[in-house]
Amino acid sequence: MHDKTLTELSASLAAGEFTSRELTEHQLGRIERLDGALNSFITVTPDAAREAADHADAARAQGDAGPLTGLPVAIKDLFCTDGVLTTAGSRMLADFVAPYDAGVVERLKAAGTVSLGKANLDEFAMGSSNENSAFGAVKNPWDSTAVPGGSSGGSAAAVAAGLAPAALGTDTGGSIRQPAAFCGITGLKPTYGRVSRWGIIAYASSLDQAGPMARTAEDCALLMNTIAGHDARDSTCVARGVPDYTAELAAPLTGLKIGLPKEYFGDGLDPAVEAAVREAISVYESLGATVREVSLPHTHYAVPAYYVIAPAEASSNLSRYDGVRFGHRCENPSDLVDLYKRSRAEGFGEEVQRRILIGTHTLSEGFFDAYYKKAQQVRRLIRQDFLDAFQDVDVLMGPTTPTPAFDLGAQKDPVSMYLQDIYTIAVNLAGIPGISVPAGFVGKRPAEGRPVGLQILGTHFAEQRLLNVAHRFQQATDWHLRRPELAEENA
C-alpha cells in the first residue's frame, strides 16, 4: 500500500480494495517500525487516526466520500492542531497543546483525511537541514548520513520513506522545495496568499506559505483542490476563485516556452546536479517545449535581502513568547523582565536566537533605513526580475538546490548554509509559486546516491500550469517512482 500514490490510494479506497482503517493501520505500523531511525515525526496520533479512519469508512459506506476521504497525511508541526501537541520544533512549545485547528487543517479534516501525526521540522521553521529541531535531527531516507533538508524535513522524509503518502509543509525561503529535492519527492510552494496562513505558527509573515508535499504533481494537485482558497481570518489570504488543479494536468506542452535563468547555472552549482537538470530539460524539449536563456539580474541580492526581512519579521512575530500566556516559563522569576528574559533564553534554540538578534538589531533606531527599507526596495527589484522574465517565457527552470543533500553535521557555518538557498529564496520574496520535482540522482553510492530536484517557477497564481508541466515530466520519467531501501525494512 505504501508504494501507491495518493491518487492511486484514493482510487483503491473508492473501489473497495481496502478500507481507510486498513490503510491507516498499515501506515501506523510502518511509522512504529521505521521512524525510530528516521525521527520524521515529533508526535504520532494513532488513536485519533484510527477514529478518523473509521469515520471516513462510515462516510464512504453512506455514499458520502470525496477524493481525499480516508487518506492519511502527516502535518508539519508548525500547524496548530486542536487538542494535539504543537511544538514548532521548539523547547518553547514543548508542552503546547493547541486550542484550535489551523485553517488548512480544518479543510483537510472536513475533506475526510486522516492525520497520522505531526512532522519534525527546524525550530520555528528556521533552517535548511532539520538539524535545528529541539526534538533531534531527521535522517534522509536515501542515506542515513545525510540531512533531509529543511525546514519541512520531517514531512519530506515521512513521504519519501512511505510512512505517509502525503504531508503538509510550509515554505518561507525554500522549506517545502529544498527538502522535497533532498528526499526525492514533489513539493509545491503556492503563490503567497493562495493558501490560508491562519493557525500556522508565524515565522516571517510576508513570506510564509503552506503547500503540499507528495510523491507526484498529480497528488499535489489533489491536495491543492482542498487547501487553496480564501480564509477571512488571514488578512493576506487572497479572495480569488480556486480552479480544479487536476483538470489541466495532462495538457500537452507543445509550444511551452521555458526560460533558464543563467544565474541559476553559475558558480557553486555541483556539475552532477547541473547534468541531471539539463537532462531533465532535454526531456521537455522532446515533449515539444522550447528553451531559451533568461536573466534574473538581482539573484545574488536575494539571500542578503531575505536575511534582513525574514529575521526582522521573526523578531516581531516571536515577541509573543513571553512566558505568560503560553509556552515555556522559567523557574522562580525575580521580576517581570527576568521572567521574559530567562523564559525566552531557555525556550529558544541557537538559530532562533541568532535570527531574533539580527532582526532586532536591523529594526532598531539608526539602522532601520539602511537595512529594512533597503531590503524591501531590493525585494521590489527581485520581483521585477521575475515579472520581466515571464513577459517572454511561460515557466522558469533550474536546479532546486546547488548540491544534493549534504552530510549531517557538515554545515557548521550559518552564512554558508544560508547561501545554499540561493535558488529558492527569491521566489518567496517575489511571492510567485514554485515546485520541485525529482530529476535524478547523484553522489556517493554507485547504485543510487542522493536525489536531485528540478525547480519549476511560474508567475503569480500559475499553480495549475506548474502542476501540468511537472505532471507531464512525471509521465515521461520515473524518478518520482524510485524508493529508498530502508535498512530496517528488511530486518
Add this chain to the structure above:
Amino acid sequence: MALEHADVLRAAHLARLGLSDDDATHYLDDLGRILEMVDRLQALDTEGIAPLAHPLDATQRLRADNVTEPDRRDHFQRCAPAVENGLYLVPRVVE
C-alpha cells in the same frame, strides 16, 4: 557597519533575551558575518524604488466592525503557565 559586543547585548535587551556576556561573545562572530553578507545590499542603487512590503501589493482588507468571536477565555487559558480567576499570574510589578 561592524558589530560590537555591546550591540549584541543591546539587541538582546530590546528582544528581552537573557544573554550573558559569554553568550553575546558566542553570537558576535556569526552575527557579524551575517551582517557582512547583508551589507552586499548597499552596493545596489535603490534611489526612487518604493519598498515592497507585500508581494501582491495588496492592502489590508477591512471588515464590518462586528463582534465575531465568542468568549473562550477558559479554553485559551488552559495552555497558560499560571492562571488564577481568569487572570494571568506574573511576578509582582508594583511593590
